Amino acid sequence: MLRLKTVELNLMSELVKNSRRSDRELARSLGVSQPTVTRIMARLEKEKVIREYTTIPDFQKLGFKILAITFLAMVTEPDSKEFERALGTFSNILMFERGLGLKSSHMVVSLHEDYSSYAEFKRKLEENEFWEVTDSASFLVNLNEDSGFLSFSNLAKGLVRM
Numbered sequence: 001m002l003r004l005k006t007v008e009l010n011l012m013s014e015l016v017k018n019s020r021r022s023d024r025e026l027a028r029s030l031g032v033s034q035p036t037v038t039r040i041m042a043r044l045e046k047e048k049v050i051r052e053y054t055t056i057p058d059f060q061k062l063g064f065k066i067l068a069i070t071f072l073a074m075v076t077e078p079d080s081k082e083f084e085r086a087l088g089t090f091s092n093i094l095m096f097e098r099g100l101g102l103k104s105s106h107m108v109v110s111l112h113e114d115y116s117s118y119a120e121f122k123r124k125l126e127e128n129e130f131w132e133v134t135d136s137a138s139f140l141v142n143l144n145e146d147s148g149f150l151s152f153s154n155l156a157k158g159l160v161r162m
Contacts, residue, residue: 002047004162007032011040012049013159016152019053056150060143064111066118067143070125071104073135086130092121103135 004012007030014026023041027034044050059067077098078086087096095109108125112118118140126133141148 002049004049007036008040008044009159009162011037012044013156015050015053016156016159019055056152059111063113065114065143066112067141068108068110068112068118068121068138069141070108070110070122070136070138071102072106072108072125072133073104074106075132075134077105078131082130086128090121090124102137104137 010030011026014021014029021029023037024034027037030037041050087093090110092111093108094111095107097107098105099107110118110121112121118138122136122138126136
């Protein structure tokens, strides 16, 4: 595991809060020089600590009504190259990870326009030629309700405390 220095953790915190800020703005907020920020960011990108700069959209406003968390049990671990190629055929996957728990070996987080698009997605996921699913279960989140939120601000605060 890579051990980050305080200034690196603080920089990560600032980027998690708002990755659109310039190096100069970040340097000012951290109390370091702009070349220091640029150098740290380049190193963190090279070491894949920073994998991408992105935004958190309002999924409902983009037309998605369902967020699905699907747990899969597979007979064997798929070949990694075939696995990546197969996952590339799904445009609505936010996250796909190996794991352990709930009698499952993999977890998928995906977005869907409606229940029928979710059902078709799940069917394709279970009947994929690259892996054999023995069991699956999903937790569906209704994105039309205003009761939840997706934010990284708590993570940003936690990075500073590390």
